[in-house]
Amino acid sequence: MAGVLARVASPSDLRALPEAELPRLCEELREAIITVCGRVGGHLGASLGAVELIVALHRVFHSPSDALLFDVGHQAYAHKLLTGRGERMHTLRQEGGIGPFLDPRESPHDALLAGHACTAVSAALGLLEGRRQLGHRGHVVAVVGDGALTGGLSFEGLNNAGGSHLPLVVVVNDNQMSISANVGAVPALLRTRNARAFFEALGFTYLGPVDGHDLSALVRALREARSASRPVVVHAMTQKGRGFPPAEADEQTRGHAMGPYEWRDGKLVRSRGGQRTFSEAFAAVLEEAMAKDPRVVAVTPAMLEGSALTGLKRRFPDRVHDVGIAEQHAVTFCAGLAAAGARPVCAIYSTFLQRAYDQIIHDVCLPGLPVVFAVDRAGLVGADGATHQGAYDVSFLRPIPGMRQWAPVVGEDLGAMLQAALDGGVPAVLRFPRGTLVPLPPELRAEPTSPTGARWLRRVPDARLTLVTLGPLGLAALEAAREEPSWSVLDARSAWPLDEAALLEAAAGGHVVVAEEGTVRGGLGSAVLELYAAAGVTPRVRLVGLPDRFIPHGDARTQRAELGLDAAGLRRAGQALLRGEVLR
Missing domain, CATH: 3.40.50.920 (Rossmann fold)
Structure with missing residues (x-):
C-alpha cells in the first residue's frame, strides 16, 4: 500500500489525518478493495458502497472503546483495511488468512461475529445493555444494510431498542440491495418521506436521509448521533459497487461477489468455470417440473442468483418468489402455499435453513405439508467459512417425523429425486453441494424412475x-x-x-x-x-x-x-x- 492509506494502521491514525486527505483515503480504499477482490475474489459491491460511511464512522467513533457492529460484515472490507489488516488483505478468504466476514478473534475492532444477516441490532442492544450494567462506557453502533431490513430479526431488535430508551446508534446503509435488488414494502418505504415517521414511531430519533458518499454530511450526522441520549437512526443512502464501473453496470447484483478478475486490453476479464454446477442442474430440472405442473412454485430467501433461479424468474415471474432475507417467512410462506394446493420448492442454503428450524417443524412437518426443500451448499463451502458450512442439515432434519431426505451423487440423479419429492405428498429434502458436476462414471447409471432405497x-x-x-x-x-x-x-x-x-x-x-x-x-x-x-x-x-x-x-x-x-x-x-x- 502507498499514499494516505499506508499511514493508517489504526482508527486513531485516521482520526489524526487532516480532513482534506479523507477523499484521497476513500479513493485508495476503493483501489485496495478492487485489487484484493481481483486477486482472490470476495464480496466486492457492498464494501465499495460503504467506504465513505466506514471512514466517517471511524472518524467519529473510537473503536474498539466504541463498538461497531456490521450486519454480516461483507460491507466492511474498508473497516478491515483501516484496523491493521491491510498488509494481510491479500490472504482474504484463504486458509489461515483474513476471514470472509468479521470476527472478534481476528481483531478487537470486530465487535460481532456474523455471517448471517439481521443480527446487528439485537446484538448491539445486548452489548450496550451489558456494558451499562457492568459500568463500561462507550458507544455502540449497529450498521445494517444489504437487505437486513427485509428480515424479521432486525425488526425484533428495532422494536426492543426503540422501547429501551438506550442511546443505541443504528446506521441504515441503504443501497436498496441484498445480493440482488431488495424486495417488499420496507425498502420502498425507505426512499419516501415516510421513512422518518416509520423510525420515529418505533422510538428512534431519525437523522437523514444523508448522502452516504458525502463525508462531511456523514460526519455531521454521526456526531449528532454520538451525542444523543436516546436511540438514533442515521439513514445513509449509498450505491452498491460505487467506484468500479463493471459493478455499477451490473444491474442484477452490483458486483456482489465479482472475482477473481483482471484487466486485459482495457476490458474486465472474469475467471469462470466451464462446468455446470449442482445449483444450475437443479434449476434445470425444477424448470422442467414447473413447465409440466402449474402447481409447482419456487421460493427463495434472497438467493435468486446463488440458487441459479434468475432464468426461472424470467420464465415464470408469477411462480418464482424472492421473499428477501427472511428464511422463517420463506418456510412458512411455503407452508401456506402447500396448504392451498400448490407444490412449493424452497431453494435455500443449508446454513440459512438453520434459521427456520421451528418453522420447518411446526408449520411444515407437523401438519405434513408437501414442501420440498432444495438444500443448496450442503457440506463444505470453502472461502465463505465457518458461518456458511453446510454441516448440520442432515443431523437437525433427521429427527423430524415424516420428512424424507435425499442426496444425489451426480447431477443426473436430480430429476428423478425432485419428481419423487413433488409426487410424495410429504415434506422432503434434496441436499446437494456447492460445486461443479462431474461426468457420469461408468459404474453409475442415471435412473429415470423414482429413487427407491439405497x-x-x-x-x-x-x-x-x-x-x-x-x-x-x-x-x-x-x-x-x-x-x-x-x-x-x-x-x-x-x-x-x-x-x-x-x-x-x-x-x-x-x-x-x-x-x-x-x-x-x-x-x-x-x-x-x-x-x-x-x-x-x-x-x-x-x-x-x-x-x-x-x-x-x-x-x-x-x-x-x-x-x-x-x-x-x-x-x-x-x-x-x-x-x-x-x-x-
Whole structure:
C-alpha cells in the first residue's frame, strides 16, 4: 500500500489525518478493495458502497472503546483495511488468512461475529445493555444494510431498542440491495418521506436521509448521533459497487461477489468455470417440473442468483418468489402455499435453513405439508467459512417425523429425486453441494424412475467391507474401492428413510465405513448405528465426516483431503478398520 492509506494502521491514525486527505483515503480504499477482490475474489459491491460511511464512522467513533457492529460484515472490507489488516488483505478468504466476514478473534475492532444477516441490532442492544450494567462506557453502533431490513430479526431488535430508551446508534446503509435488488414494502418505504415517521414511531430519533458518499454530511450526522441520549437512526443512502464501473453496470447484483478478475486490453476479464454446477442442474430440472405442473412454485430467501433461479424468474415471474432475507417467512410462506394446493420448492442454503428450524417443524412437518426443500451448499463451502458450512442439515432434519431426505451423487440423479419429492405428498429434502458436476462414471447409471432405497455402486460377493456414503462422496468411495477387490460401495441415497435391507447386507461383511460431508454427530452414521443396534447386529463401524468443531474458511478440496473425505482418506479409513486399529 502507498499514499494516505499506508499511514493508517489504526482508527486513531485516521482520526489524526487532516480532513482534506479523507477523499484521497476513500479513493485508495476503493483501489485496495478492487485489487484484493481481483486477486482472490470476495464480496466486492457492498464494501465499495460503504467506504465513505466506514471512514466517517471511524472518524467519529473510537473503536474498539466504541463498538461497531456490521450486519454480516461483507460491507466492511474498508473497516478491515483501516484496523491493521491491510498488509494481510491479500490472504482474504484463504486458509489461515483474513476471514470472509468479521470476527472478534481476528481483531478487537470486530465487535460481532456474523455471517448471517439481521443480527446487528439485537446484538448491539445486548452489548450496550451489558456494558451499562457492568459500568463500561462507550458507544455502540449497529450498521445494517444489504437487505437486513427485509428480515424479521432486525425488526425484533428495532422494536426492543426503540422501547429501551438506550442511546443505541443504528446506521441504515441503504443501497436498496441484498445480493440482488431488495424486495417488499420496507425498502420502498425507505426512499419516501415516510421513512422518518416509520423510525420515529418505533422510538428512534431519525437523522437523514444523508448522502452516504458525502463525508462531511456523514460526519455531521454521526456526531449528532454520538451525542444523543436516546436511540438514533442515521439513514445513509449509498450505491452498491460505487467506484468500479463493471459493478455499477451490473444491474442484477452490483458486483456482489465479482472475482477473481483482471484487466486485459482495457476490458474486465472474469475467471469462470466451464462446468455446470449442482445449483444450475437443479434449476434445470425444477424448470422442467414447473413447465409440466402449474402447481409447482419456487421460493427463495434472497438467493435468486446463488440458487441459479434468475432464468426461472424470467420464465415464470408469477411462480418464482424472492421473499428477501427472511428464511422463517420463506418456510412458512411455503407452508401456506402447500396448504392451498400448490407444490412449493424452497431453494435455500443449508446454513440459512438453520434459521427456520421451528418453522420447518411446526408449520411444515407437523401438519405434513408437501414442501420440498432444495438444500443448496450442503457440506463444505470453502472461502465463505465457518458461518456458511453446510454441516448440520442432515443431523437437525433427521429427527423430524415424516420428512424424507435425499442426496444425489451426480447431477443426473436430480430429476428423478425432485419428481419423487413433488409426487410424495410429504415434506422432503434434496441436499446437494456447492460445486461443479462431474461426468457420469461408468459404474453409475442415471435412473429415470423414482429413487427407491439405497443403490449399490459396487456390489462384491462376500465383501469384507462396505463403504456407505451419502451424496457425491459416493464417487470418492468408488475410487477408493477400485484397488480393493473385497470392498463394496453403497449409496445410501436417503438419510431417511433408511434402506434397512441394504444396510444389513452391508453389515454382514463385518466392516462398515459410513462417510458423509456433514457433522458425524447425529448424521447418517448415527442413523446406521441406531439401525444396527435395533437389529442386534454388531459389525465394526467407522464414521467419517466433519469433526466436532467449526470448520474455518479455506479451499474445500484441501479440507476434504485433510478430513479424510476424499478417496485416499476413505481408503485409509477402511484399511485401518480392517486392521482393527482404534479410532483416535
